[in-house]
Amino acid sequence: MTLDANSAEQLGLAYQYGSGSVKKDLDTAIRWFTAVPSGRSYRLLGDLYKDDLKNAAVALKWYRLSADMNEPRGHEALGNVYDDGVGVPQDFPQAMKHYLVAADKLPGAITRTRRDNQNR
Numbered sequence: 001m002t003l004d005a006n007s008a009e010q011l012g013l014a015y016q017y018g019s020g021s022v023k024k025d026l027d028t029a030i031r032w033f034t035a036v037p038s039g040r041s042y043r044l045l046g047d048l049y050k051d052d053l054k055n056a057a058v059a060l061k062w063y064r065l066s067a068d069m070n071e072p073r074g075h076e077a078l079g080n081v082y083d084d085g086v087g088v089p090q091d092f093p094q095a096m097k098h099y100l101v102a103a104d105k106l107p108g109a110i111t112r113t114r115r116d117n118q119n120r
Contacts, residue, residue, distance in 0.1 A: 009041050012031075012041065013044065033045045040074075043073050046059040046066060046074070046077055059081075060088065063081060067101075072101070075099070075102040
């Protein structure tokens with residue numbers, strides 16, 4: 001039996017948040033996210049490390065791997081990291097570079113930068 005990336009990601013999300021009869025278990029979530037390499041699973045890993053484990057350095061590693069696989073949300077996440085200066089020096093041009101890559105496939109991805117830059 002082979003496991004597809006979407007199934008592994010869904011199981012990872014179930015364990016990350018605790019869903020139905022599945023109890024929250026971040027170690028198990030990490031194992032599912034890494035079971036089948038994909039840009040989306042790497043971005044989800046970055047989110048887990050950023051939001052749940054509060055580890056910006058490891059989140060950055062997974063976001064970069066996601067973006068390297070041309071995952072639009074991975075580029076969006078990297079843009080957010082550079083825009084906010086979390087784990088890296090704040091770098092608006094670098095943030096915009098990643099937002100533009102994301103916006104090519106996800107037009108709503110660049111909205112955050114436009115809105116935030118109006119308030120700077």
